Amino acid sequence: MKNKLKIAAIALLGFSTACCATRKSAKSGGDAEAPVMEQDTVEARIRLMYGVPMPDGNTSRVLSDEEAQTDRRATAATDNAEVK
Amino acid sequence: MSRRLGLRKRLALRLFSQLYDDTIARHRLSTLFWECTLRCNLACRHCGSDCRADVAERDMPLDDFLHVLDTQITPHVDPRDTLIIFSGGEVLVRDDLELAGKEVTRRGYMWGMVTNGLALTRQRLASLVGSGLRSVSVSIDGFEDSHTRIRRNPQSYARAMEAVDRILEYPDLAYDVITCVTPSMVDRLEEFKQLLIDRGVEHWRIFTIFPAGRAATDDGLLLSSEQFVRVLEFIRNTRREGKIDLSYACEGFLGGYEAEVRDHFYMCAAGVSVASIRVNGDISGCTSVRANYTQGNIYRDDFWDVWQNRFLPFRNREWAHTGECADCKAWQFCRGGGMHLRDNDGQLMHCHYRNIR
Numbered sequence: 001m002k003n004k005l006k007i008a009a010i011a012l013l014g015f016s017t018a019c020c021a022t023r024k025s026a027k028s029g030g031d032a033e034a035p036v037m038e039q040d041t042v043e044a045r046i047r048l049m050y051g052v053p054m055p056d057g058n059t060s061r062v063l064s065d066e067e068a069q070t071d072r073r074a075t076a077a078t079d080n081a082e083v084k
Numbered sequence: 085m086s087r088r089l090g091l092r093k094r095l096a097l098r099l100f101s102q103l104y105d106d107t108i109a110r111h112r113l114s115t116l117f118w119e120c121t122l123r124c125n126l127a128c129r130h131c132g133s134d135c136r137a138d139v140a141e142r143d144m145p146l147d148d149f150l151h152v153l154d155t156q157i158t159p160h161v162d163p164r165d166t167l168i169i170f171s172g173g174e175v176l177v178r179d180d181l182e183l184a185g186k187e188v189t190r191r192g193y194m195w196g197m198v199t200n201g202l203a204l205t206r207q208r209l210a211s212l213v214g215s216g217l218r219s220v221s222v223s224i225d226g227f228e229d230s231h232t233r234i235r236r237n238p239q240s241y242a243r244a245m246e247a248v249d250r251i252l253e254y255p256d257l258a259y260d261v262i263t264c265v266t267p268s269m270v271d272r273l274e275e276f277k278q279l280l281i282d283r284g285v286e287h288w289r290i291f292t293i294f295p296a297g298r299a300a301t302d303d304g305l306l307l308s309s310e311q312f313v314r315v316l317e318f319i320r321n322t323r324r325e326g327k328i329d330l331s332y333a334c335e336g337f338l339g340g341y342e343a344e345v346r347d348h349f350y351m352c353a354a355g356v357s358v359a360s361i362r363v364n365g366d367i368s369g370c371t372s373v374r375a376n377y378t379q380g381n382i383y384r385d386d387f388w389d390v391w392q393n394r395f396l397p398f399r400n401r402e403w404a405h406t407g408e409c410a411d412c413k414a415w416q417f418c419r420g421g422g423m424h425l426r427d428n429d430g431q432l433m434h435c436h437y438r439n440i441r
Binding site: 003006007009010013014015017018048049050051052053054055056 | 092093095096099100102103106115117167169171194196197198218219220221256258259260287291333334335342343347348349353358370371372422424
């Protein structure tokens with residue numbers, strides 16, 4: 001039996017969310033200014049024991065130039081001062 | 085009765101088991117743990133990593149991780165669909181965490197981290213979000229007395245709660261609170277749930293102790309079977325209530341509770357869709373697997389070759405079909421439990437299914 005049929009059968013049994021999840025992601029090669037979204041069904045993401053929740057949208061964030069160039073060491077000095 | 089598997093769920097699990105076979109055959113890497121340090125600013129009673137402040141193992145240099153990522157992983161995966169989790173120890177002890185975050189984000193990956201919250205100041209969180217942080221989990225093990233008993237630091241509870249408050253200020257940041265439920269918290273879960281809801285928390289994950297790391301020698305951390313069932317009942321009722329998104333962690337097959345205390349049916353994803361690069365370069369499944377199921381080392385082996393061609397103990401679990409699993413009727417759904425529940429000799433340390441029967 002094809003996987004899609006199995007998933008449909010599981011859904012018919014009342015467990016549609018237990019084996020797959022819907023994903024929205026930016027289409028590859030899409031224009032960054034106007035991202036095209038594609039939606040499909042993927043295997044469920046297991047929430048791992050020492051893992052983290054899956055971010056919404058399933059896409060990586062693009063850092064601004066300013067963010068990308070920020071010197072972390074200056075921030076670390078501030079943080080250390082606050083922790084102490 | 086939730087303990088028993090009904091016919092409808094049994095049929096669904098049987099179909100899911102076939103999907104799981106297909107998932108194993110494809111073994112698409114979707115989550116990569118980078119155990120970037122074993123240093124920690126706490127020394128928790130239940131720690132599975134046995135981490136502490138003065139570890140002998142030095143942190144893995146960021147460049148070593150990025151080299152593997154660039155040459156052996158990125159060419160084979162879609163970074164947009166692959167989550168990197170920085171893991172420890174306590175990841176916030178690394179001063180170059182932001183740089184690491186920026187580097188993996190620049191390559192198109194999403195990244196997240198688990199923290200005890202002790203050092204997650206407002207500035208540090210802003211700095212991490214500015215470095216591409218997309219998801220964070222904070223450990224709060226119940227009310228202050230229960231939390232402090234486990235975390236062994238009088239400031240740890242207040243700091244963790246403050247960390248959660250700060251995280252809630254970022255609506256785009258995925259998060260959850262992780263609670264390790266110990267015997268002292270079983271009767272107070274309802275009360276603690278209300279505290280989280282009142283605080284604005286919407287996502288909560290519960291796990292229970294399995295006998296590994298320091299917990300292996302601490303009986304006061306382990307739940308009785310009766311307590312474990314009560315925790316599962318609490319989770320199931322809370323999910324039906326719908327006031328807070330609560331899940332049990334991924335470990336262990338749960339019989340009739342399957343799909344009622346988690347969003348998904350049980351499967352162990354270690355070595356199937358989840359890999360880890362340990363602080364010493366070892367390549368394994370998820371970081372919960374502390375026994376020696378190392379499949380290679382990045383300083384000797386090609387990561388992708390290891391991922392594609394090794395990991396047999398993770399993907400074919402027939403070796404575990406012995407002992408108490410040999411005659412278990414749930415074997416086809418459970419396949420011997422999570423890999424982290426097996427010791428160095430392959431013996432099952434803890435069976436969740438047995439606990440609820």
